[in-house]
Amino acid sequence: MRRRLETTLIGVRRVGNWVNLSTPLGLGIAKAGGCRTKSGPRGLRLAGGYRLAFPYAPAFTVGNVLISRTEWSDASPKLLAHEEPHTWQWLMCAGLPFLPLYGVATAWSWLRTGDRGAGNVFEQRAGLATGGYRARPSRPLVAGIRAAAWAGGGWIRKRWGRSRGGGPNGRADVRPASAADA
Numbered sequence: 001m002r003r004r005l006e007t008t009l010i011g012v013r014r015v016g017n018w019v020n021l022s023t024p025l026g027l028g029i030a031k032a033g034g035c036r037t038k039s040g041p042r043g044l045r046l047a048g049g050y051r052l053a054f055p056y057a058p059a060f061t062v063g064n065v066l067i068s069r070t071e072w073s074d075a076s077p078k079l080l081a082h083e084e085p086h087t088w089q090w091l092m093c094a095g096l097p098f099l100p101l102y103g104v105a106t107a108w109s110w111l112r113t114g115d116r117g118a119g120n121v122f123e124q125r126a127g128l129a130t131g132g133y134r135a136r137p138s139r140p141l142v143a144g145i146r147a148a149a150w151a152g153g154g155w156i157r158k159r160w161g162r163s164r165g166g167g168p169n170g171r172a173d174v175r176p177a178s179a180a181d182a
């Protein structure tokens with residue numbers, strides 16, 4: 001009985017994420033990133049060898065497509081265990097609305113914890129530890145807003161300084177990226 005329910009849910013996820021266009025988007029991103037894609041367990045698609053700079057993450061999930069910078073044969077079961085819940089989140093969000101919702105959750109997480117993942121409900125539900133995130137104490141929202149204003153001010157000062165100082169096109173250097181995944 002339980003097995004039949006699981007099979008049904010997996011079928012719903014496969015069809016749902018195809019119809020809501022998230023799986024086609026994932027396959028397109030995997031292709032653009034130069035991935036080799038193969039079938040995984042439970043109707044998942046495993047794409048390995050992602051090469052584009054964005055998003056900066058060792059692995060991320062779009063629809064039913066789990067995209068990793070390494071090959072999936074090398075990837076740990078822990079990675080699969082973390083990324084698969086994101087496929088259900090794409091389904092729950094009816095596909096593409098996942099992206100702005102994830103963006104809001106990331107911003108909220110940063111304001112509350114200073115980290116993109118620790119306070120992000122999508123990452124909490126997928127599993128912070130398996131995703132390489134560390135749980136962090138939350139800070140008052142006011143402190144987060146102050147930190148954001150400070151960081152924004154620093155960015156503007158840097159940009160302003162560079163454009164006057166004549167750096168290449170006045171652009172700021174590539175910002176340091178966090179090692180956490182999506």
Ligand SMILES: [Zn+2]
Nearest residue numbers: 126131181182
């Ligand atoms: Zn994640």
